[in-house]
Amino acid sequence: MADLTSRDLTSPQPDCDGGGEIEAVAPDYTEIIVIRHGETEWNADRRIQGQIDVDLNDVGRKQAAAVAVRISKESKISAVYSSDLKRAYHTAEMIANCCGVIEVFKDQDLRERHMGDLHGVLFHEAAKTRPEAHKAFLSRSRDQEIPVGGESLNQLYERCTSALERIVKKHRGERVVVVTHGATIEELHRRGSNGMSAENVLNTSVNVFHLFDEHKWSIKSWGDVSHLDGLFGNNGQA
Template sequence: MSAVRTTCTCKTLALVALFPLDSHLRGASAFLQLKTFSTASYEPKLRRAFTRRPTHLDKSAFLISMADSNSSSVNPIYAEIIVVRHGETEWNADGRIQGHLDVELNDVGRQQAASVAGRLSHEPKISAIYSSDLKRASETAEIIAARCGELEVIKDPELRERHLGDLQGLVLREAANVSPKAYKAFMSHRTNEDIPGGGESLDKLYDRCTAVLQRIGRKHVGEQVVVVTHGGVVRALRKRACPNEKLAGKILNTSINIFLLSDGDGWIIKSWGDVSHLDPTGYLKSGFGGDKLSG
């Protein structure tokens, strides 16, 4: 399994386009096509991107890696937010819908959390760690915090998974028969449709989680922070950064996804779907993550 990462050996800005994967690699890594530009010539374009609402720059999603690989500081015009999906749970393994139900990590999930913590411990300076208050996320965050300078984990319920109403607790493959109305709403293409039983529409999830990430970004401009959350949330955040790009593949447990957020409302994806740290541990290809594409 290879990582979705960029490496700059000189002072350049690397733009890396994501293209469709072979089926056996889909969701775990990406085929990369690399173009490099001098930082000096591209910096004005990056600054403009952070002073307006983002537009889709190409039919491909972009990974952006700033300056040289030896830099130990974050560019002062943005916050670098490392968004991590929580580790595996037994319900992920069973295809059971969690939503707001509070399920703990299983043993594999704890190993995954230790692996991603080891990976993030090599980051030069993490200023803060935020997490959903649900156990599967907060336990992952605590394991990361223990390896990254004993930082306090700031728990925020706005980072929770999508509330899935009457579907919560059901096995996904049985949900259509057990709760047909909720399942129909869940599968609907209408993003404003709530799920019966107190569930959220995709629009409500999007508004909630993009607002909290923007708030975190504005608080930490010029810093690097970690946010531990859930599959449905990560997918919604990507939609905010790449509104015209459909995401193929799944949001894997403890995958690393890095966003650059300006103090305004500019969002750019720096890297996506990095699971290189799971090479020794393995990963779950089918862990349910909050929307119909994630099961």
């Protein structure tokens, strides 16, 4: 499901380091830095995006620039992977550019959950305007699909964890950035924490996983948005 998008490397932003010093990762695991995309207008409006291809807004572009600078000042990364949706891919492009990585791998399996009949609906109106889909969304069953083509949580889980396991096989002993979406990251957290739920995943939050193989995952750090301190106030969430 992954395809490679190559581009000419444009000039890094002034604050970028072009990637930190190479620091060896133990050969028995891969460090995956999972980052949520920057904000979109639909995020700001509390409108359900799912797999609708909404791009970053001005706030989201500033958030993406901030996380890109942050990652460039840390240990060097080997590759950048992204959902193919614009909000994730454009965040990933900024990170790749800042870190001196000239290729971004796009993978549809890193997309947000397909929200079916809830796509485009304001959260606070969903119960009234899409009652069956809203009921399915709130279901305690992880096998409950959302009407009109939506995914169950277990379908999302299998899709996104398989994507990370493929990445591990290609990058043993390396550091890799993956840019994806809120519900997707929540499912990755579930895998890395043996079934525990994640708290709210903020835009451009940095979440670090160690994957030893497809059977052994661990979470090194979670939900770090320190790169947004002072950007807008409220942890950089405008």
